[in-house]
Amino acid sequence: MKKITPSQFLFHSLLLLCFTSLAFGQNITHPDEVKALKDIGNTLGNKNWDTNIDPCSNKPPWNVTMDKDKANYVRCNCSISIDSFCHVVSIMLKTQNLTGTLPPELTGLPHLEEIDLTRNYLNGTIPVAWGSSKLRIISLLGNRLTGPIPKEIGNITTLQSLVLEFNQFTGNITPDLGNLSNLERLHLTSNNFTGELPETLAKLTSLRELRLNDNNFSGRIPSFIQRWTNLEILEIQGSGLSGPIPSEISFLNNLNDLRITDLINGSDSTFPQINMTKLETLILRNCQIRDELPPYLRNMTDMKTLDLSFNKLSGEIPDTFENLLSIPTRVYLTGNLLNGTLPMWVANGVKSKKAKSM
Numbered sequence: 557m558k559k560i561t562p563s564q565f566l567f568h569s570l571l572l573l574c575f576t577s578l579a580f581g582q583n584i585t586h587p588d589e590v591k592a593l594k595d596i597g598n599t600l601g602n603k604n605w606d607t608n609i610d611p612c613s614n615k616p617p618w619n620v621t622m623d624k625d626k627a628n629y630v631r632c633n634c635s636i637s638i639d640s641f642c643h644v645v646s647i648m649l650k651t652q653n654l655t656g657t658l659p660p661e662l663t664g665l666p667h668l669e670e671i672d673l674t675r676n677y678l679n680g681t682i683p684v685a686w687g688s689s690k691l692r693i694i695s696l697l698g699n700r701l702t703g704p705i706p707k708e709i710g711n712i713t714t715l716q717s718l719v720l721e722f723n724q725f726t727g728n729i730t731p732d733l734g735n736l737s738n739l740e741r742l743h744l745t746s747n748n749f750t751g752e753l754p755e756t757l758a759k760l761t762s763l764r765e766l767r768l769n770d771n772n773f774s775g776r777i778p779s780f781i782q783r784w785t786n787l788e789i790l791e792i793q794g795s796g797l798s799g800p801i802p803s804e805i806s807f808l809n810n811l812n813d814l815r816i817t818d819l820i821n822g823s824d825s826t827f828p829q830i831n832m833t834k835l836e837t838l839i840l841r842n843c844q845i846r847d848e849l850p851p852y853l854r855n856m857t858d859m860k861t862l863d864l865s866f867n868k869l870s871g872e873i874p875d876t877f878e879n880l881l882s883i884p885t886r887v888y889l890t891g892n893l894l895n896g897t898l899p900m901w902v903a904n905g906v907k908s909k910k911a912k913s914m
Contacts (some may be wrong), residue, residue: 571867577809593630593644594662599779601656602649612642623768626651627672636667643667649675652705658701660685663729669714687711695719697743707732717741721767723750730758738762745769745791753797758783769793769815776800776822793817799844800825806890808832812858815839824868835859841888842866849894854879863888872896 566693579798587594590607604617612632620628629873631646644665650672650905654670657680662668669691675698682701682907687696689910692715701723709718710732714737727748732740734756742760743768744791753768763784773796781790793815799822806829810812814835820842827847830838836858848871853862869892877887878899 559630562842572880583612583640584641585632585637585650589641589644589665590659595661595664596659599659599661600649600654600673600796602654604652605878611644616872628652631670633667640813646670648670648672649676652676654678658683658686662686662691663688664880666690669693671695672854673718682706682709684708688796690714693717694725698722699859702726704728705730705733708736709733711845713737715760721745725756727751727756729738729757732854733757734759736760741765741784743767744771745787749772749773750796753774753778755780760784761786763787765789767791768795768797770795774798777819779804781805787811789813791815793839798822799913801828801840801843801845803829805830809834809896811835813837816843817841817879819843827869831855833858839863847867849874849877851876859885861886864892865889866891868893871892871901875899 566642572863580690593605593611596609602860605793606617609615609618611630618630618847622628627648627650630644630649632642633645634641634642645667651674654673654676658678660683662671662789663685668689670693671691672693672695672803674695676814678699678701680701681703682705684706687706689712691712694715694717697719702725704727705725710730715736718739719741721743722745727749728751729749731754737759739760742763743765746769749771750773753773758780761783764786766784766787770793774795777797777799779802779849781802782837785807787808790811792822794817794900797819801817810833811902812834814830815837817839821846824844824846827845829852833856835856837860839861841863844867846868849869851874854874854876857879865888871894873894
């Protein structure tokens with residue numbers, strides 16, 4: 557009798573398992589992806605995954621029910637037509653106390669679209685190998701990650717969301733990010749990024765959310781922001797960028813949340829033309845604006861928060877601003893040069909709020 561080698565035995569075993577699963581209408585994870593998941597778990601420091609249970613079985617430990625702030629699951633697609641296997645498309649490990657590093661082994665999951673490692677204790681840098689992936693969503697919020705954003709991330713042209721907030725990233729923003737033509741969300745808040753924003757970012761015309769708060773950028777807010785006409789949220793608070801606020805901001809008619817603060821290195825400027833009817837939050841605090849309150853603010857009937865504190869605004873508060881009381885609006889004008897008589901509608905509004913709080 558001819559002897560069977562170990563490799564032949566393994567091949568026939570996998571083949572038998574595949575045919576058995578098909579016969580009973582079951583799908584199993586591709587063996588190469590099972591191995592990749594094991595390696596990924598080891599690199600992340602995830603001790604809960606058990607590869608003796610099929611990762612695409614939708615059973616613990618691959619799918620664990622948790623509250624809204626935590627998540628522990630692997631999602632698969634068993635309908636990809638290239639073969640009869642299931643393929644991993646999403647990994648979400650939010651608030652799982654992971655203490656390892658980011659896994660370069662993600663490249664072993666060729667169909668992976670989403671990786672969410674929010675609020676863990678991961679350290680190290682973003683692997684260069686991720687640049688060869690087809691990811692749509694990367695969320696690394698709230699870890700201890702360091703180093704610059706690798707230029708290879710600019711190769712992930714499928715990327716729609718890149719969330720790197722609340723880490724310890726450093727260095728200049730790589731110009732290669734300008735290649736991400738499908739990027740809709742870029743969150744870089746609370747890191748140590750430096751340098752000027754590269755002009756290639758003007759190509760990110762799909763952007764809907766941009767957050768640059770709490771960094772060490774240099775240079776002025778660039779005029780190319782006018783290219784981001786799909787923006788709905790723009791936050792540049794304590795970013796290190798200097799003013800004045802460019803007049804080109806008037807092109808961003810889809811904004812509903814605009815927050816720019818602490819432009820302490822720029823020169824005095826007039827109030828920017830931001831007559832955007834969709835605005836719900838407008839915060840221009842400590843932006844060295846020397847001007848009077850513009851009349852068009854009264855037309856922003858969706859406004860819920862208006863903060864123009866610590867500028868050099870002068871003149872009186874217009875009576876036409878009474879329109880802002882038609883909705884629950886919070887108005888902050890502290891630290892300016894305003895004068896004149898306090899409008900009756902302001903006094904009545906304050907009294908009304910005091911009465912409601914009693």
